[in-house]
Amino acid sequence: MNIRILFSGLTLSGLLLCPVITQAQQQEPDEIVLAQNEFEDNFYEAIKQKGIENYDKALQALQACIAINPNEPAIYNEVGINQLALKNFPEAEKAFLKATQLDPENRWYWQGLYDVYYAVQDWNKAITIVQKLTKWRKEFYEEDLVSLYMYTSQYDKAIALIDALDASVGESHKREMYKAQIMQNERYSKPKKEVLEAAIKKNPKEESNYLELIYLYSESNQEEKAEEVAKKLEKEIPDSDWAQVSLFKFHLNNNEGDKASKSLFRVLESNKIDRKIKHRAFNEFLIFVNNNPQFNDDLATAADYFEDDEFVNVPKEVGKFFFSKNDYTRAIAYFKKSLANNSDDIEAIELLLYAYNGSNxxxxxxxxxxxxxxxxxxxxxxxxxxxxxxxxxxxxxxxxxxxxxxxxxxxxxxxxxxxxxxxxxxxxxxxxxxxxxxxxxxxxxxxxxxxxxx
The missing domain is CATH 1.25.40.10 (Tetratricopeptide repeat domain)
Known part of the structure; x- marks a missing residue:
């Protein structure tokens, strides 16, 4: 019963075609039925053997299917899958190519071919296939295409596609890393910097140009230039919260704790700045305070901004920080705050008790x-x-x-x-x-x- 249900599903999904339809005029009806049953039996056996990772036996059954109907693309796709599992890459490539020739509109046959080229790191062939796959899932496969352009050092194409994806689906950490890697090359960063500097002169109230220029200077280790741009942004747009994000980092690097604290509080108070950036800034200040304990009070004030954070238990993390410095009084205060928000946190409970022990x-x-x-x-x-x-x-x-x-x-x-x-x-x-x-x-x-x- 289950076998017939399985084959019914496969037939309805288009994976199996009548294996002997083209020979109907030369064969008796009984012969056609027998051939069809033999085809289905072998195909089912191939699926079963593949499921238990007997790929060689699966391939034997698939060859029997090909002998009955050599023009069924689904069979070649299955051959490719099994050959790929056995790491027989040339044979897998040959099978998937045959499947795509017989049915070029089936996405999964092209995907199988892409899997082969990715496995053998033939990036140039992979690019050709992924470009075809964008027909079905454009933005999904364009993400892969960015990586393939990076692997083949086609940076012009990579940067163009990164900008297009940033505009259409938003930025991503991976693309941001790729962009930083590209911009380390003076060939790409210098013209971009010049364009942005000109744009700032033309329209000094456009915040995004400053931010991108700060990013470019920072990524090319031109911190003084980046700081100049951030200060210019603050002067031209005094209420720019993003200027404070950059200035905060520069103040930390310059060991200007008071200025860094003020910038940090501006960042934490902002409704425009993402929570992840706020956490990152707070962690950087935490590291700074480790070597500059005179700013412990500012750290404590900053931590209060996260009291209602649903994602990160900042009071507990700050408590751990003070605990590691044997500042048990402050650690106890923060562990208590943490437990006020989440009384079932056994780790915070243990840390609180150890802090009591540390403070006798x-x-x-x-x-x-x-x-x-x-x-x-x-x-x-x-x-x-x-x-x-x-x-x-x-x-x-x-x-x-x-x-x-x-x-x-x-x-x-x-x-x-x-x-x-x-x-x-x-x-x-x-x-x-x-x-x-x-x-x-x-x-x-x-x-x-x-x-x-x-």
Whole structure:
């Protein structure tokens, strides 16, 4: 039943034609039916064998189909697919070419040929095929065509197509990278710069010309020129938020933290600037503050702009930054902000508790760990942190109880298991049980050694 359904679908989709229609006048009806059944049986066998990756057997069945009807393009397409899977590229090319000759209006036959040329990196032949494929999905295949022009160093064609796609479907990161690569060549960037400079003189209120010129100068490492253009943009169009994006980077490069902060706040307040650009600017400022801690307050103010961000938990990331600098007070404040937005974030919970430990707030650490254990009673690290806090507070019996309860929940985490054993060793040491202390310390040491040798 299923076999007939399959063949019915294939026939309706145009993949199978009557294999012996041209011979109907010379053959008896029974012979025609037998040949057709043999054709379908072999085709089904080929599909089945291909599905289980027996490509050689699939090809044998397809050859039987060709013997019955040598003019069916779908069969040659299947031959091409199987030959390509076997990496028999010349044979695959030959089969797909035959299919396209028999039915030049079938997109998938050309796609198969493109797959062959792409696999063997014959970019010039691939270009010819992709140009044909644009007939069916123009913008989709033009994206591939840009890459092929880049591979063959046909930069004139590449830049023209990039500009056309930018205008029709919008910019993309990949095309932006290609454009930057092309513009590193003075042959392309110099005339473009001259055109843009002339355009700015003619119409100093057109913002887009400044932005493109800044981009060109930046990509060719002419940062001073780019900064001049950004300042000119700010002077001519004082309310230009995009000028601040460029000036922000220049101020950072010049170590002008105060000016960089002002530009950053303008960027973050803007409704015109994309969220991704805002995140990028914020991250750059975060790196700057790493070496210039006097701007920590500005960083904190900037982070507040992202409190309602649905995509990136900025307070948590800032908390991680301060945590890495052992600034636990600031880290705690940001982890709390993060948890106010997402109370179920177990990573933020753990980081908050470790920050309490880092700032020696052991009573708060114990209280918070106990509270979170009510919500997450099988989370091993919470038991560990509760036991750690108790050890630090000198309540060794309570530490032992927490640690012994929690160690059973450790799953495939050698470092955490070693931590449990270390803290149990500390607890037993506090309780005066030297034998147990040595046992747990020894186990912790063995676990850490086993981790290093993995």
């Amino acid at each position: 707030q052991n009573e708060v650490l114990l209280k918070e760990a106990e509270n979170y254990l009510d919500l997450y009673p099988t989370h091993a690290r919470l038991y560990y942190l509760a036991g750690l806090a108790c050890n630090n507070l000198g309540t060794f019996k309570k530490a032992k109880d927490w640690l012994e309860m929690g160690i059973d929940f450790v799953v495939e985490d050698t470092e955490l298991e070693a931590g449990f054993n270390t803290e149990l060793g500390r607890a037993y040491e506090g309780l005066g049980d030297t034998k147990q202390k040595e046992s747990y310390f020894g186990k912790a040491e063995r676990l850490l050694k086993s981790k290093k040798t993995r």
